[in-house]
Amino acid sequence: MSPEDLISRSAEKHGRERKNLIPILQDIVRENSYLSEEAMVSVARELDISPAEVYGVATFYSFLDTKPLGKNIIRICKTIICYMHGQDEVIRAIEDRLKIKLGETTPDGEFSFLPTNCIGHCHKGPAMLINDRVYSSLTPETAVRAVEEYI
Amino acid sequence: MTQKQLRIKINGDTYLMYEGQSVLEACRSAGINIPNLCYLEGVSRRASCGICVVEIEGARTLVRSCVTPIREGIEIFTNTGRVRKARHTNIKLLLANHPRNCLECDKNRQCELQKLSDDLDVRDTSYPKIRKKHYDIDASSPSLTRDHEKCILCARCVEVCSQVQSVDAIEIAERGMEAHVSTFFNKGLDASECVNCGQCLLVCPTGALMAKHETGSVWKAIDEPGRHVVVQAAPAIRAAIGEEFGFEAGMPLTGTLAAALRKMGFDRVFDTQFTADLTIIEEGNELISRIKNKGVLPLITSCSPGWIRFAETFFPKLLPNLSTCKSPQQMFGTLAKTYYAEKMNIDPSKITVVSVMPCTAKKFEARRPEMNSAAEYWRNKGRRLPGGTRDVDSVITTRELADMIRESGIDFARLTGEKFDEPFGISTGAGTIFGATGGVMEAALRTAYAELTGKSLKDLNLKAVRGMGGVREASVDINGLTLKVAVAHGLKNAREVMEQVSKGKSPYHFIEIMTCPGGCIGGGGQPVPATTDVREKRIKAVYSEDESMPLRESHKNPAVIALYDEFLKEPLSGVSHSMLHTEYSRRDLYPGI
Numbered sequence: 035m036s037p038e039d040l041i042s043r044s045a046e047k048h049g050r051e052r053k054n055l056i057p058i059l060q061d062i063v064r065e066n067s068y069l070s071e072e073a074m075v076s077v078a079r080e081l082d083i084s085p086a087e088v089y090g091v092a093t094f095y096s097f098l099d100t101k102p103l104g105k106n107i108i109r110i111c112k113t114i115i116c117y118m119h120g121q122d123e124v125i126r127a128i129e130d131r132l133k134i135k136l137g138e139t140t141p142d143g144e145f146s147f148l149p150t151n152c153i154g155h156c157h158k159g160p161a162m163l164i165n166d167r168v169y170s171s172l173t174p175e176t177a178v179r180a181v182e183e184y185i
Numbered sequence: 186m187t188q189k190q191l192r193i194k195i196n197g198d199t200y201l202m203y204e205g206q207s208v209l210e211a212c213r214s215a216g217i218n219i220p221n222l223c224y225l226e227g228v229s230r231r232a233s234c235g236i237c238v239v240e241i242e243g244a245r246t247l248v249r250s251c252v253t254p255i256r257e258g259i260e261i262f263t264n265t266g267r268v269r270k271a272r273h274t275n276i277k278l279l280l281a282n283h284p285r286n287c288l289e290c291d292k293n294r295q296c297e298l299q300k301l302s303d304d305l306d307v308r309d310t311s312y313p314k315i316r317k318k319h320y321d322i323d324a325s326s327p328s329l330t331r332d333h334e335k336c337i338l339c340a341r342c343v344e345v346c347s348q349v350q351s352v353d354a355i356e357i358a359e360r361g362m363e364a365h366v367s368t369f370f371n372k373g374l375d376a377s378e379c380v381n382c383g384q385c386l387l388v389c390p391t392g393a394l395m396a397k398h399e400t401g402s403v404w405k406a407i408d409e410p411g412r413h414v415v416v417q418a419a420p421a422i423r424a425a426i427g428e429e430f431g432f433e434a435g436m437p438l439t440g441t442l443a444a445a446l447r448k449m450g451f452d453r454v455f456d457t458q459f460t461a462d463l464t465i466i467e468e469g470n471e472l473i474s475r476i477k478n479k480g481v482l483p484l485i486t487s488c489s490p491g492w493i494r495f496a497e498t499f500f501p502k503l504l505p506n507l508s509t510c511k512s513p514q515q516m517f518g519t520l521a522k523t524y525y526a527e528k529m530n531i532d533p534s535k536i537t538v539v540s541v542m543p544c545t546a547k548k549f550e551a552r553r554p555e556m557n558s559a560a561e562y563w564r565n566k567g568r569r570l571p572g573g574t575r576d577v578d579s580v581i582t583t584r585e586l587a588d589m590i591r592e593s594g595i596d597f598a599r600l601t602g603e604k605f606d607e608p609f610g611i612s613t614g615a616g617t618i619f620g621a622t623g624g625v626m627e628a629a630l631r632t633a634y635a636e637l638t639g640k641s642l643k644d645l646n647l648k649a650v651r652g653m654g655g656v657r658e659a660s661v662d663i664n665g666l667t668l669k670v671a672v673a674h675g676l677k678n679a680r681e682v683m684e685q686v687s688k689g690k691s692p693y694h695f696i697e698i699m700t701c702p703g704g705c706i707g708g709g710g711q712p713v714p715a716t717t718d719v720r721e722k723r724i725k726a727v728y729s730e731d732e733s734m735p736l737r738e739s740h741k742n743p744a745v746i747a748l749y750d751e752f753l754k755e756p757l758s759g760v761s762h763s764m765l766h767t768e769y770s771r772r773d774l775y776p777g778i
Contacts, residue, residue: 074369084347089370090356151360
């Protein structure tokens, strides 16, 4: 399906009011993994709002990605509870294993390593998601082992 | 319907206030100032700055007064230790991320954050900077610069751009420590919907939004031996320049302005009102010709460059409705380097044209590639002007002019009034009222009436098109023709009028559109603050100036009559077309998408 078709179908399904912006953006991310400039401009035109507003909403939410990502997406919680439980060491361990920095994608396109806002596992921090699966109570070692499941 | 009154207490005193008022508004009506950095009356209540907090009896926490409505019996405390401490902390948190190089900032001494820190006696800036992400200064626009480092995220700019102008070029992007005001994909203002109006910088509480400065190039021209530097001052300058020198808003200072410009060292001190009169002749004739020849109607004014860019961006199909007349600024630039150069026998390559404008978009207009008719004129006569010659060389705002007057050591308040120079300093009251919303319409109707009937309007004061209503309409009977007109100011109102035109449902023959609320007197280059009250006072100054002029109809301007005799021949002539008229082109944003 062409991006325009996808967007107009999604707008048809959810409605063309401002409040329907997020479900439409979610549809696009589900289908294309990220929101391209072209997609955001199309959505803006579809809902008759400004591209800057779409961009503002898209960049506010961690799960609405605005650049192309790798095949597997690791999202590590960056909020304060996970921070207090040693999130820093976990990040460093994954960075060393994948040889990329937080926020980057591996050159082979296999992994993107991103920070995210709270994923609701504060009681078992540090926590991360790989694709849709949650990994919690992480140590540097368990985190690396989790990543290696996808290599 | 009478509004319900509520009995409330502020700091122990009882007041009667109207239901629907916020705590902040109620306190202000009671004469109690509540400091704030993000609230904007009638436009924005984002409640982002946290400075306007007050205590409410019975409430667990402090509340932000800008978004808390009053209720019967509410007891408000604005001056407790807890309130003072919270305001201190919140200002210190803002200052933690704010640069301290006030001396280098354009907003020095006019910065709300600076003033508030001083007013609230915040001297301790010991909190560490926590904002780490750096964004480059956005200098892409010819009119404005944006510096994220100085931004406190109050979002007044975002609200004005959206609520007042319906341009929506900017929005807050990302979140938390990374949050920043951004154009689409941070592409920069010049690549966005921005129309360069500068309403955002009028409300920016810090130096995050600033006008591009051109004072350096103006001084350089004045200082250069052998250079003939002519200056034109727009109608709206005289109604506002006094505010920069301690005068009350609404004091017209035309003579003082001319005297100051002469003392600064300009070789000739001219008046954009002269070409405003000329615009009326050309545009009035364009209107009559379109009506007679069944041309594209409604005709829409074209002197406000922010509006032009707005039309090119949002209503490209309606560009044929726009008058082809250049703005008075650009007509002036062209004529100064052609007619005036020839008449005075001055080498056109030695002439520098400086504009003093109430407007940041005029900087953009002067740089439009097609605005070089003088070079074209001389090329046709076998003479090449230096590459890059523009009709208007430099555009400075009212604020920049005030800076230059101060730098010159001129005691503005003590100057004796002087006259503008001839020939381009001669103008009528019709030119003066260009500065206020509705003024171009009124000036055009005065002349169109005389043109079609051979006599002047009985009452030159066309009150129906005056005022601050967002869209105003009027009908004028001229020799059996009922001319229907409308006036809109502020681009949100303009959009409303244009959507009607778009649908083919516009009943009007002629529409005046001004980008800024109040017209040019409320432009982005004018002194700050520019509240609605200040704008209304400036408008009063404009009309009082008009009434004091011996001539009040553009077609009676003797210098304009001489210009036609000696150079242009007649309105809409071939010479007029090549010198005074222009064309527009659609602006495709986000090309390739």
